[in-house]
Amino acid sequence: MQFVFWQNIISIHQSTFLSTLSNRHSILLVVEQRLDQERKGDGWSIPDMGKTKIIVAPDDKTIDNLILENKDAVHVFSGINAFPMVYKAFKKVVALDLKILVYVEPYVWFGIKGFFRRLKYMALNLCYGKNIDGLLVTGQTGRRCFLKAGFEKSKIFDWGYFTAQRAFNEGAISNENRQKPAILYVGRIDCNKNILSLVDICLKHVGKYACLDIIGAGPLTDLLIKKIDRAEDIKYLGSKTNNEVLDLMCRYDILVLPSLYDGWGAVVNEALQNGMRVIASENCGASVLLDGKDRGEAFSFVNKEKSLEKILLKWLEKGTVSLADRQNIAEWTRYSISGDSVAAYFEKICSCISGDCTHNEVIAPWLS
Template sequence: MKKTTSQHISDIFFWLDFPSPHIMPLVMEIGSLGYNVVVVCEHGIPERRQNLGWKEFSVKDQVPVIISPSDAVYESIIEKAGRQSSVNILYGMSAFPLSCKAFKSLKSKPCKIGLFLESYRNDQKLKSSIRQIFYLLQSFRYFRVVDFLLACGKLGVRSYSKTLFPTGRIYEFGYFVEGSSDVEDGDVGLEYNSEQAFSFSYVGQLNHHKNLKILLDGLSFVLGDFHLKIIGDGPLRGELEDYVAKKKLSEKVDFLGVVDNREVRKALKKSDCMVLPSSYDGWGAVINEALSSGCKVIVSSNCGASSVICDNKLGEVFSSNDVHELTFSLKKVMRAGKLSEEDREYIKSFYNRCLSPAVGAEHFMNIIKLAGVCSKSIYPPWSGRS
C-alpha cells in the first residue's frame, strides 16, 4: 500500500459517472468548509434519468464540475489530484470508465484514494454468489492502494467486508440529499389527506426490483381508510394497474406518473408513510427525501438506507420479500394513526441531525482525516454513537 501519512488536505476530487443530485449536495457542503473541491464526470445526467424527473444540481459556481474532460484537461487534473495533499473519491469499483481511468493514473501517486460504493445485490442466490466472487477478485486490484472505502449502509459494510479490504478501512456511509425546502401546500392528484384517510406513498421507478406487487399484496390485507399514491413510471405500469384492479384496490390506489421534484416534496409533506419495498436498492435516496419532509417510512431490509431507521417514530424495516412482515408493518403504522405536527417535527429533526448534507460533510471529513492515520472507529451520524 502506498504511504499517505499527511493529514493536511487542500484539494478533494470526486470522480463520478454523472453529477448526481444524490451526491452533489454533499459535495457542495464539503466545498463550503473551505476545501478546493472539483467534480469530474464522464457525462451529464443521462436522458433516462432526466425522463424520471432528475435535473442538474445548481452548484452556483462554488464547485467546478468538469464534464467529459479532454485528454489535456484530464492530465492537468491528474497532476493536481495526485499530490500528497489531495484526496480522490472514485465512485464505483470497475463499473464506470472514468473512475477506472483515474485509478490507473493515481494509484502510484502519494494522494489519498477512497472508493464510494453501494452494496452489490445479494438476493439472487447463484447470481449473488457469482457477484461476491467477482468483487472479491476486483478487490485484489484495489486493496493495497485504496486508503478507505465509503460503503452505503450496513449492507455495504457487510458486502465489502467479504473482500480483501481490511475492515478497518471500511466506513459506513450513505447519500446525503438536499432536504425538503419550504414548498407551498397544494394538491397532488386526488385529494386523500383527509381527517380520516391514512395516506401511503411510493416514489420511484415501476420495475421489477422495486417490488411494488408485494406492497399491493400487503395493502390488500389492510382494513381501514387509506390511500396509496404511486409517483413514478416504468415498464411495469400497465401490469401494476391491472394488479391493483385484481386486488380490488382501484378506489384506494392512484398512479400519478412522473412529476417534478417539487411536487414530490409536496406529496411527501402530505403523506403519513412512504413505502420502499425494493427487493434490492443500493441506498434508496427517497428515504432521505421522505424523512426531510417529516414523513414516516417503511423500507425493505435489502435497501442500504434501512440502516438509518433506528426507532419506530421514524418508521419500520421489514425483511425483504416477506409479505407477512410488510403487512404487519403497514398495519402497525396505521394503528399509530396519522402523523401529528409533533411527529413530523421529530422526523425532520432526525434528518437534520443525521442525514443532512452538512452532517454528511462533517462525517466525510472525519473519515478522510483519520483514515490511515489512526485506528479510531468512526460511526455514521445515524448510529447514535460518537
C-alpha cells in the first residue's frame, strides 16, 4: 500500500512507527518544517525515519503534484486545520475524495473555552466528517471529546505517540541499594505540567522517597528553584537531550507526569520502555498505558480518593522496582507499543476503512 503523511514536523513520536511501516509499504512524509524551536529547546533532534521519503516545506505546486501522484494512497493528516500546510493539503485531498485518516488529540473540553472548542469541532465534522474515513484519537479523553463533537463512533480508532524501543540495559540499572523509590519528572516547567504541585506533595512527605529529580525548562523555573532551595532530596537537573534522559531513566523507579492536560505524553512510553512505573494524570492520553497493578496508575483531579498525593503515596509504599518487575514492564512495551505492533495495528485500521474487516475487530495492542 501507499501512504502519505502530512505533518507539521519530523516527529520523534512517530519515527519508530513510520520507520517500521516503511519496511512494508511506500511511505511519503510531507512536513512544514524539520523541527520547530520549542522541540529544539526540548532537546529533540531529527530522528531516523527508515525508508520513508521526506519532503520539507513544499510550495502549492508541489503539494498539488504530490496529491495527483498519490491518488491511490491513504493520506494521513496531523489534525484537520491545526497547521497551515497540512490544512491546505487536507482540503485538496477532500476535494478529490481520496482515503483520509486524521490524527487528533483531545481539545480543551472544560469551561467556556471547551464549549467553543466543541462547537469548532462540531462545525469541522459537519464540513468534513463524511470525507474522513478514520479518526485516530489519543487517549480515552480524545475518544470522548470527538464523540461529543458528533464524529461517528465507527470511524474512531485509538491512537497514541510511539517512541523507539531501545535495548534494555540491565547493567545500567542502579538503585544504589536504596530502600525507598527514586522519583523522576521530565517535561516543561510550566503551569500546565503542574510540576509545582508535585513538589509541594514531596516536600510534605520527606523521608518516604529517596529523591525527586526534575528535568526540563520553562517559565516557572526560577520559582521552582526557589521552592526547592533548602530541600535535600529534591534536585533540579536543568534541561537534557532526549538521549540523555533515556540513559538516566534506569536509575529511577517512578516517573510522575502530573499535567493538567496532555494530548498524550510520550515520556510515559519512554519510562515504561525502561522498566519504570508511572503515575500520570487522567487528563494525559498516555494514562491508558497504565494498568493500576504493575505499570503504574492514573490519578484524578476530581476523585479525592484518587488524588495525586494518595496515588503517589500508594506507589511509594511498594518500594523500589525489582529487576524482574522492570524486565516485565519493559517486555510489555515490546508487544504493545513497539514499532512492529503499532504498524500491524495501523494496517488493521486501513483494512477496516477499506471494508475488509469490522470496526470491532480493530483493537489497539496496548488495550487488548
